[in-house]
Amino acid sequence: MNLHIFLHSHHKIHLLKILLSFVLIFIYSSCAPSKRFTEYKESLIKDYKNEVRVLIGNSSRELQIESDAYIISENEKLALVKAGNKIIVEPIYEELLIQLGTKNFNGKEFYLESVNDSLIEINNKKYRGRIKLINVDGDVKTINQLSLEDYIKGVMTKEMPVGKGTENYEALKAFAIAARTYALNKIFNSRTYYDLLPDVSDQVYGGADSEHPLSNSAVDETRGLILTFENKPAIIFYHSTCAGYTESSANVFTKEEIEYLKSIKDGDTPYCSISPNFNWKEVIPEKTFIKRLFDAKLLKSENYSIEKFNIQSRFPSGRINELEILLKNDDGISSISIFGNQIRSIIKNQTGSGILKSNNFIIQINSERNIEIIGKGYGHGVGLCQWGAIAQSRLxxxxxxxxxxYFPGTEIKRLND
Structure with a gap:
């Protein structure tokens, strides 16, 4: 399946340049001008088949099959698994042993494919495409292989609220394009056995169970559309709530500024002010707070008390660049500093079950020796603000x-799949 971009220009030379530049491999740690990786581009274009590989299981040994499916190896149908049965998968050296009742099958890799091209259901979850089983260093990897468009459908409602009626529809279409662009970059910089993880490490993916008619329609209406900058797929980040200003990627993810990922004002009245997380508050007991600093290896022991917080600097967006914490123990007063987006993962939320919503806050210790954090926004702040997009859709x-x-200077282009 060849990869093309349809442009308004009909100049062949211009089209060829765009086609070849489309195979960039994106590295998050740098925003220097993308290299073209000449030695890879032809094979990437040739091999791209509009397919995504999502790791949905990291050590699956028992699979409950809830829909009729074939076990396939080397393009041969080995057995039919009837709905309600299970298969046992065991790694044996570099191969797999699959047990179906009294039948055993050995091989390097196996596929589970639905009968009649319907959804395949395993372990009470439905998926489009097919399921691949492989042995990687003694772990059974379960991988969902499916089309790019079907993958995006399985991401939409896990990352964006559908809303009432069509109020969020334009935001859903915008997000579909962003998510598709993100996935495409990951495909061209794929891991050995899979392209994407199904959680916040990449994009949250729920398979066919998470699909909704409206979000599916948004995907269908934007089929093949991606966001580009200078005729290359754009680097995509998104977050829940920017609280008035998005953040520059250089302050969170990249070493240098990216032209279309600089901090911007999100409307005179922030679009995302409708977000339930536009304003928030966390209260953390002092001992819990100290333990989190200790767990982050910032303190040698937990025998400290908090003296004071100093916000030494903020980025122009209002998010904290450097937070200094003055502490006291038997040896006297000492200080530590934490920086930027790492503040969120070190301090964590009130229960400790997740990271702090943002690093745009004020902080103090009250008379009851609790740490009060009054903040704004949710997420790292870079790129598309999801609640801001929703508000704009409603407007x-x-x-x-x-x-x-959210990505000024970028253009929307179409893939020919």
Missing amino acids: GKSYQEILSH
């Missing part, structure tokens, strides 16, 4: 306007 803005707002 009648188009998906093109939404994407142009």
